[in-house]
Amino acid sequence: MTDVPDRPRADLRRSAERYRSTPAEGIETRHAFSFSGHYDPKNIHFGALLACNEETLAPGAGFDEHKHGDTEILTWVVEGALAHRDSDGHAGVVRPGMVQHLSAGSGVTHTERNAGGSAVPVRFVQMWLQPDTFDAVPSYGLRRVTPEPDGLTLLASGLARDADSDALRLRRSDAALYLVTAGPWQPLPVLPEAPYRYLHLTAGSVGFRTVPGPQGGGRSLSPGDSVRATGPAFVDPTAGEDGAELLLWEMHSGLAYG
Numbered sequence: 220m221t222d223v224p225d226r227p228r229a230d231l232r233r234s235a236e237r238y239r240s241t242p243a244e245g246i247e248t249r250h251a252f253s254f255s256g257h258y259d260p261k262n263i264h265f266g267a268l269l270a271c272n273e274e275t276l277a278p279g280a281g282f283d284e285h286k287h288g289d290t291e292i293l294t295w296v297v298e299g300a301l302a303h304r305d306s307d308g309h310a311g312v313v314r315p316g317m318v319q320h321l322s323a324g325s326g327v328t329h330t331e332r333n334a335g336g337s338a339v340p341v342r343f344v345q346m347w348l349q350p351d352t353f354d355a356v357p358s359y360g361l362r363r364v365t366p367e368p369d370g371l372t373l374l375a376s377g378l379a380r381d382a383d384s385d386a387l388r389l390r391r392s393d394a395a396l397y398l399v400t401a402g403p404w405q406p407l408p409v410l411p412e413a414p415y416r417y418l419h420l421t422a423g424s425v426g427f428r429t430v431p432g433p434q435g436g437g438r439s440l441s442p443g444d445s446v447r448a449t450g451p452a453f454v455d456p457t458a459g460e461d462g463a464e465l466l467l468w469e470m471h472s473g474l475a476y477g
Contacts, residue, residue, distance in 0.1 A: 227450035229429040234443025237273065245280025245333075249273040251419075251445060265447045266415030266470035267394055270347035273443060276301070277340050281332025287323035291348040291389050293375055293396055294319040295466060297421055299341030305329035309359035313343070317363050318374045318396075320387040324355040344419060344466060349474055350390035351377075360387040364398060370408040372398040374466075393471035400465075401458035407465075410456075415470040416448040424459030 237249035238257040248254075251271040253263045263269075269290070276282075281302070294301065294313055301313040305321065306328040313319045321329065333341045362385070366372045373381060375396045377389035386395070399418075401407045407425065410416065420440045428435035430452050439459075440446065446453055 227430050227452040228448070229427070229438070229452035229454075230447040231438050231440070232445045232447065234273070234441065237443075243280070243282070245277035246282070247275045249443070264349075264474055265417055266468070266473050267349045267391060268346060268415075268417050268468055268470065269349055269474075270345070271417070271419055271445065272345045273342070274345055275340050275342050276331075276333040278333055278337050282330060284328050284330050286326060286328045287321070288326040289350060289353050290323045291350050291391060292321040292323065293346045293348065293387075294321075294343055295345075295374075295398075295421070296341065296343040299339050299343075300334035300337055301341045301343055302332045302334040303329060305357075305359065307357055307359065311359075311361045313361065317361060318387065318398075320358075320360040320375055320389070322350070322355070322358045322390050324350075324357040324390070327357040344421065346396070346466070346468070348389065348391055348394060348468075351392055351475060352390040355390060362387060366398060366400050370400045371410070372400070374398055395469045397467040397469065398464070399467050400463065402462045403458060403460050405458050405462070407456040407458065407463065410453075410467060411469045412451070413469040413471050414449060415468070415473065416446075416453065417468040417470070418446045418448065418453065419466045420444050421464045421466060423461045423463035425456050425463045425465065426459065427456040428454040430454060 296313045304310045373386045375387040377391040425440040
């Protein structure tokens with residue numbers, strides 16, 4: 220593994236800074252990293268995370284059949300309903316409060332569409348993670364999430380410590396995905412420590428300091444904003460007047476090459 224961070228940093232990226240694409244009628248995608256026709260050699264990944272896309276599909280719109288391989292694909296719906304169907308016979312409708320995991324392994328094709336009959340757009344966040352087990356048999360999982368009372372809910376994990384949990388199982392042995400929630404003006408729960416932490420705000424707002432101590436500047440997050448935190452950065456996070464909902468990646472190594 221490579222790219223071990225050399226110093227703590229909380230790198231704030233605004234939603235408006237994302238690269239916007241419209242790959243087909245009724246589809247709008249906002250990319251956090253280099254993707255498709257947009258390439259920035261300084262922004263191809265963070266830790267083992269390869270993509271974090273904010274997707275909006277109008278009624279009747281969707282992605283036609285396309286193929287993935289050796290990628291862990293996690294989907295969280297913010298609004299509406301997303302219909303999934305793949306070449307291994309799996310089908311599901313993902314709604315708010317549910318998390319979907321497609322482990323592409325040796326190769327799988329799938330379609331993603333705004334669920335049939337819907338009169339409203341579907342908005343969702345889709346994240347791609349590099350596995351550390353390659354060419355495996357593709358797998359699929361979908362679960363409804365009940366948020367934990369303490370505000371830190373494990374959604375998916377490949378860590379051995381989480382093997383007996385209800386979390387969807389990742390083919391990445393040192394990464395986990397959480398839902399983080401907090402009420403109005405409440406501090407976020409204690410977050411897991413890791414060399415790489417990626418936070419994406421889906422609702423509400425959050426204020427934080429960049430690093431510990433008096434050198435830490437104050438920052439705030441709005442929906443769609445993200446933070447790429449290395450080491451013990453991202454300090455004293457507190458929800459704003461409407462509370463907060465975030466997706467959090469805990470990653471203990473970067474990309475594997477070769």
